[in-house]
Amino acid sequence: MTMLTRILPALAGALALAACGGQPEGRDTSDFDRDYQAVLHEALLDAQPGDVIEIPAGRFAFERGLSLSGVSGVTIRGAGMDETILSFAGQRQGAEGLLVSNSDNFTIENLAVEDTAGDAIKITGADGVVIRGVRVEWTRGPSAENGAYGLYPVLSRNVLIEDSVAIGASDAGIYVGQSETIIVRNNRAEYNVAGIEIENSNNADVYGNVAVNNTGGILVFNMPNLPRPGSGTRVFDNDVHENNTANFGHRGTPVANVPAGTGILINANDDVEIFNNRLRNNRTAHVIISSGYSSGFSDLGVSDDFDPYPERIHVHSNSYEGGGNNPDNMELQALRIMKFGPTGRLPPVFWDGYVNPNRLVDGALPDALRICVTDADVLNADGPNGYADPQVGREAFDCAHEPRPAVVLD
Amino acid sequence: MLRAPAFLAAVTLALAACEPAPEGGAPQPDFIAEGRPLSLDDWGQIARRGDRLALGEAVTAYDLNTALFSDHALKLRTVWIPDGAGPAQYHERAVFEFPVGTVITKTFFYPAAPGGFDHVSDEGALGDHFDGAALDLNGVRLIETRVLARRASGWEALPYLWNEAQTEAVLARTGAILDLTLISAAAPARGFPYAVPDVNQCAACHITDARDGAVRPIGPAARHLNRDFAYAHGPANQLAHWTETGLLDGAPEPEAAPRAARWDGELTLTGAALDAAARAYLDINCAHCHSRTGPARTSGLYLEPWEPDGPNLGRCKPPIAAGRGTGGRLHSIVPGDSAQSIFVYRMETERVSAMMPELGRSVTDPAGTALIAAWIDAMAGGCG
Structure with missing residues (x-):
């Protein structure tokens, strides 16, 4: 890769690592049951294929990470996300609250995991994941002290996350990475750096969710140096509003570059359809479409096969209200005032302006690769020219792609 | 039973x-x-x-x-x-x-x-x-x-x-x-x-x-x-001894077999000896997960001794899912600058959410950390 400008880092710069000073306390767990942890620990070690591990209503404290390894068809079931609470506030060991590895057809439902040191629930290498009615939360609120990911299936197939809640993750509340055939629906993500993130994954549907008060609501990302480039995501029928929380991600993480006030962000991902969402009051932009050139990567640190360009993007039929009025970036703020006046708003959709020069035919991208936006004005930031001449328009984006098919779990 | x-x-x-x-x-x-x-x-x-x-x-x-x-x-x-x-x-x-x-x-x-x-x-x-x-x-x-x-x-x-x-x-x-x-x-x-x-x-x-x-x-x-x-009977090469006692079949003479550097904590190494010791340390401490087939393949960071130099070995590589494990640093390895390299932060820290390895230690390995820091500091370049 050649010159890498850094719009996303620049965007987020002022407010990165804002969460300093006195940390609020999380939930007091002094009266939690400390004996049950051994019971659940042994149940997970003894789990046989097809077992249902029922966790009763109650408040339970854990000091070590739990794990399930190599057992298929296990269900972990509580009595409800507000009735069965597993607190890891006193965790002394383990990078996750629960780590599930190499265990196909895994289900976890109706419980809460709180205040883990690192990730809350990580599931790796599974064919068949159901997360239903689970709450993951860092109870002190947004803080750099919080763990990174809430619900975290990775390297998996046939992933369903529904009716769940993620609050306070210092990276992504709901994060599906390096996976395929994914449905994330009817969840609530709030006060995370990223509410919901689909990264290096294929064939994902994200719908019916509420993403509110995150730094960025819903992200569709591709990162370099991984075996699997992601593509093929639909984001529709979501409520994405007031995602204006100051970025409290850790410097260096991909999401630390997300500006506060981002509704939906596509970064370096292809074949993404965004429609029928209700976007309100996201103060930087309701939709950001950006390339790997905006991610601040070192050109020495990106494998040659990485495709940094977002292509075949279709944004249509969304509703936009408010927002764009106070972007989390000084240059954008200046641009807003210059182009739209002191009380004006940036357009709902922001694009960094990078296209793959090797794909151009007669100076234009082929129709199949274009960025199509038919429901709003687009701010083209003119990144390739050093942001010299940002333009607002619609005509250049007036196109459409075939609707993506619905995801069907095997 | x-x-x-x-x-x-x-x-x-x-x-x-x-x-x-x-x-x-x-x-x-x-x-x-x-x-x-x-x-x-x-x-x-x-x-x-x-x-x-x-x-x-x-x-x-x-x-x-x-x-x-x-x-x-x-x-x-x-x-x-x-x-x-x-x-x-x-x-x-x-x-x-x-x-x-x-x-x-x-x-x-x-x-x-x-x-x-x-x-x-x-x-x-x-x-x-x-x-x-x-x-x-x-x-x-x-x-x-x-x-x-x-x-x-x-x-x-x-x-x-x-x-x-x-x-x-x-x-x-x-x-x-x-x-x-x-x-x-x-x-x-x-x-x-x-x-x-x-x-x-x-x-x-x-x-x-x-x-x-x-x-x-x-x-x-x-x-x-x-x-x-x-x-008990005196020193001997382990591969030769295993072969002699019937534990192992098919091994070549020890001189013809691969050999990781033997590192016992010395911190005055330079050049090829430093590189070999650092790669041996990363191999036995990290590569059981950080390989192209291991559990940490999610990270895109591969630390087996045969992994060539480049982003997948950490050079200027942005983290994937490190969370607070970045330590506020941007790249796994910044050549010439261990203090800005995530590797070193992850080895120094004792926070369970950020430290590497994730399991198996509670305290920092000061010598191992110094070895990897010296290895990174001896690299030329930076990340641009």
Whole structure:
């Protein structure tokens, strides 16, 4: 890769690592049951294929990470996300609250995991994941002290996350990475750096969710140096509003570059359809479409096969209200005032302006690769020219792609 | 619980029922094909005899060129293959292929330190306590012994925790946390939680190829074993000794086998010796997860010794899912600048949510961290 400008880092710069000073306390767990942890620990070690591990209503404290390894068809079931609470506030060991590895057809439902040191629930290498009615939360609120990911299936197939809640993750509340055939629906993500993130994954549907008060609501990302480039995501029928929380991600993480006030962000991902969402009051932009050139990567640190360009993007039929009025970036703020006046708003959709020069035919991208936006004005930031001449328009984006098919779990 | 052969089981039970006899014969090793033996003595690989922890008959102790850091614990490793089960098959890169019946153990212990039973020292080496046949238990605190048994269905990992009397290690499937105090010449005394892994956590490191999800040993590979060991009869190269005693088949002469650098903590290395020591350290401490098939392949960071330089080895690589593990740094390795490299932060920190390795240590390895820092600082370039 050649010159890498850094719009996303620049965007987020002022407010990165804002969460300093006195940390609020999380939930007091002094009266939690400390004996049950051994019971659940042994149940997970003894789990046989097809077992249902029922966790009763109650408040339970854990000091070590739990794990399930190599057992298929296990269900972990509580009595409800507000009735069965597993607190890891006193965790002394383990990078996750629960780590599930190499265990196909895994289900976890109706419980809460709180205040883990690192990730809350990580599931790796599974064919068949159901997360239903689970709450993951860092109870002190947004803080750099919080763990990174809430619900975290990775390297998996046939992933369903529904009716769940993620609050306070210092990276992504709901994060599906390096996976395929994914449905994330009817969840609530709030006060995370990223509410919901689909990264290096294929064939994902994200719908019916509420993403509110995150730094960025819903992200569709591709990162370099991984075996699997992601593509093929639909984001529709979501409520994405007031995602204006100051970025409290850790410097260096991909999401630390997300500006506060981002509704939906596509970064370096292809074949993404965004429609029928209700976007309100996201103060930087309701939709950001950006390339790997905006991610601040070192050109020495990106494998040659990485495709940094977002292509075949279709944004249509969304509703936009408010927002764009106070972007989390000084240059954008200046641009807003210059182009739209002191009380004006940036357009709902922001694009960094990078296209793959090797794909151009007669100076234009082929129709199949274009960025199509038919429901709003687009701010083209003119990144390739050093942001010299940002333009607002619609005509250049007036196109459409075939609707993506619905995801069907095997 | 099934045992085979039956007469050995009887012997084992008889031994287990007694107080350790100072003049008892060598422990009789046993392969237990099923079940979860409750006592380490059931396996007969190592057992207390008086004030010594004796190797079972025909049990071979071994050591690695560069070893995994485990909170400064010293380790006694053993391997045993039953008569007739056949030798292990040599591989140049992969861990040797051991036959059904093989039992591998690793005993974690510390030199005792003044202050009480839970005070342990960060000094010394295996050879200070082990004479080739037995571990002298005077001035030693035994912590745990991990057993890897090659059963018909695959390797099984079982952790055993030594009792306070230090007479017996009993199965601890759920692991344990022991609150110890580390006494060091280099730093003030400090408490730390020593974590004995549960059986699933054993698998977290020992499932080195997520494609088949099988538990495997990590250490017994050619490059780690290719060194001399002080046997009771004198020093010998381990590959040659294993071949001679029928443990191993197919190995070339040691000079023709790969060999990882033997690094015992020296910090004055430069050039190729520094590079070799750093790669050996990353290999044994990280690459069981950070490989193209391991559990940490999610990160795109691969640390096996044959991984070429580039982003996947960490050079200027942005983190994928590090969370607070970035330490606020942008790249895994910034050539020439260890203080800005995530590698070093992850090795320095003792936060469970950020440290590497994720399991197996509670305290920082100061020498290992200094080694990797020196390796990074010796690189040219920066990240632009």
